[in-house]
Amino acid sequence: xxxxxxxxxxxxAIEEEHVMLFMKGTPDAPRCGFSARVTQILNxxxxxxxxxxxxxxxxxxxxLSGLSGWPTIPQLFVNGELVGGCDIVTEMFESGELAETLGxxxxxxxxxxxxxxxxxxxxxQIE
Amino acid sequence: xxxxxxxxxRIEQALPGSTADVTDLTGGGDHLRAEVVYDGFAGxxxxxQHKLVYSIFEGEIGGPIHAxxxxxxxxxxxxxxxxxxxxxxxxxxxxxxxxxxxxxxxxxxxEGAR
Numbered sequence: 001x002x003x004x005x006x007x008x009x010x011x012x013a014i015e016e017e018h019v020m021l022f023m024k025g026t027p028d029a030p031r032c033g034f035s036a037r038v039t040q041i042l043n044x045x046x047x048x049x050x051x052x053x054x055x056x057x058x059x060x061x062x063x064l065s066g067l068s069g070w071p072t073i074p075q076l077f078v079n080g081e082l083v084g085g086c087d088i089v090t091e092m093f094e095s096g097e098l099a100e101t102l103g104x105x106x107x108x109x110x111x112x113x114x115x116x117x118x119x120x121x122x123x124x125q126i127e
Numbered sequence: 128x129x130x131x132x133x134x135x136x137r138i139e140q141a142l143p144g145s146t147a148d149v150t151d152l153t154g155g156g157d158h159l160r161a162e163v164v165y166d167g168f169a170g171x172x173x174x175x176q177h178k179l180v181y182s183i184f185e186g187e188i189g190g191p192i193h194a195x196x197x198x199x200x201x202x203x204x205x206x207x208x209x210x211x212x213x214x215x216x217x218x219x220x221x222x223x224x225x226x227x228x229x230x231x232x233x234x235x236x237x238e239g240a241r
Contacts, residue, residue: 034194061189071181071188072195084174087196091173 007063009126014077019049023074027051034086035074041093047102052124141183160196168201
């Protein structure tokens with residue numbers, strides 16, 4: 001797969017998935033604390049989401065940051081728009097804005113993300 | 128890896144009038160957190176505020192700085208530094224909570240202990 005094909009696949013995922021998370025590792029086995037926190041928040045929010053592990057090929061991250069203009073991982077997209085990374089997602093979760101953005105009901109106690117649950121969708125992979 | 132003091136100075140130089148508190152999240156020197164108070168954030172979405180801070184360290188994040196966690200604060204005249212920020216303009220969001228008009232006399236927060 002060349003860089004253009006990777007970029008096209010990333011664009012497709014961003015445009016077609018309602019809630020798309022790019023992360024290190026998978027929702028079941030995150031490989032970075034920041035990615036783990038965002039998956040916990042999404043799981044607690046009850047939103048359906050798709051996730052892609054950027055670690056298998058360094059070009060995935062390069063192309064993603066080129067597309068989004070955002071240098072760090074994780075990156076959360078909703079309806080094709082970058083919402084932000086771990087800091088912004090956490091702030092939006094604590095303020096209640098995230099539920100509105102995701103189009104779900106705010107959980108009763110947003111300050112305590114529920115224990116990790118299996119992701120709703122299997123992680124997407126670029127092979 | 129750049130020392131905390133250098134990260135702080137570079138933020139404050141790049142964003143005139145800002146104050147930055149930079150802390151080391153892990154003790155390893157490469158997972159940093161910066162709390163930046165800057166009146167130039169007013170009118171920018173939170174996403175744009177964070178991108179502005181990241182842009183100071185273009186090419187270094189993911190490299191010498193493994194992770195940079197950011198909190199952005201818009202100073203309001205006479206307050207304690209708590210923030211009021213615009214919401215990110217996504218569909219279904221009216222972005223109505225704009226920072227109050229700044230009359231130019233906003234106080235500078237004094238630097239905390241180092």
